[in-house]
Amino acid sequence: MPKDIRKMLENYSEKPSELSTNHNKRFEERLFKELHSEEKKKRPVIQWLSIAASIVLLVTLGVKFIDFGGEIETEDPVEKKLTLGSISPDLNTIESYYINSINLELSELEVTDENKELLNDYLEKIGELTKEYKSLTEELNTKGVNDQTIDALISNLRLRLQLLQRLKKQLNDFKKLNLKQNEIQQV
Incomplete structure (x- = not known):
């Protein structure tokens, strides 16, 4: 049973405590x-x-981990070149998409004796566009960032991808045509 603490303390008397002299x-x-x-x-x-x-x-x-706002000098200073992808994250995404798509299309091309001439013509055009892309990147570094150069770089990437897609379609059409000709000759 609970006890009331007030009742318990009614008769409590404190004993005085004294400290010893030492x-x-x-x-x-x-x-x-x-x-x-x-x-x-x-x-x-x-x-x-x-x-x-x-x-x-x-x-x-x-x-x-803290950048104090100044660049640290190294023995062999590397010049930072401005590219389309280094301007902004959105442009980096665009550049990565086109370059990855171009590389994928190139990797899927089948080279045969029959399509070699057509393939070389397209690859020559794509090589010219690649040189133009490099010169546009140099222009970006010398003249600075501007909308016209950025648009030209993106258009260049888009055109290269479109050429590769067109080449792939023509190669498929060429392959189908050769298969049909072979079937006709066998009959």
Whole structure:
């Protein structure tokens, strides 16, 4: 059964406690021993070492990951060239899409003796467009970023992809035509 604490404390009387006359003296002696013991002397050294190690670690991490706004000189400075993809994330996505698509189309081409001439003509045109793309990139680096150069770079990539798709379609048509001719000759 719960008991009411107020009733329990009604008859409570506090016993006065007195400190011994030597209490202050004993306390001072203990305090002096604690402060001047050998273990306590070694402990601050370890604490200072751990603090110093933490500071060195933080400074090292800070130098590693924080850019102070200035470029660090290296022995062999590399000139940063501006490309379509380095202008903005959206343009990087566009450039990556076209370049990956162009590379995919190129990898899917089948070279045979029959289609070699057609393939060479298209690849020559694509090579010219690639040279033009490089010169447009140089123009981007010399004249700076402008809408006309960006549009020309994107159009160049689009045109190369369209040429490769047209080439692929013509090669498929050529292949079907050859198959039909072979079937007719066999009959």
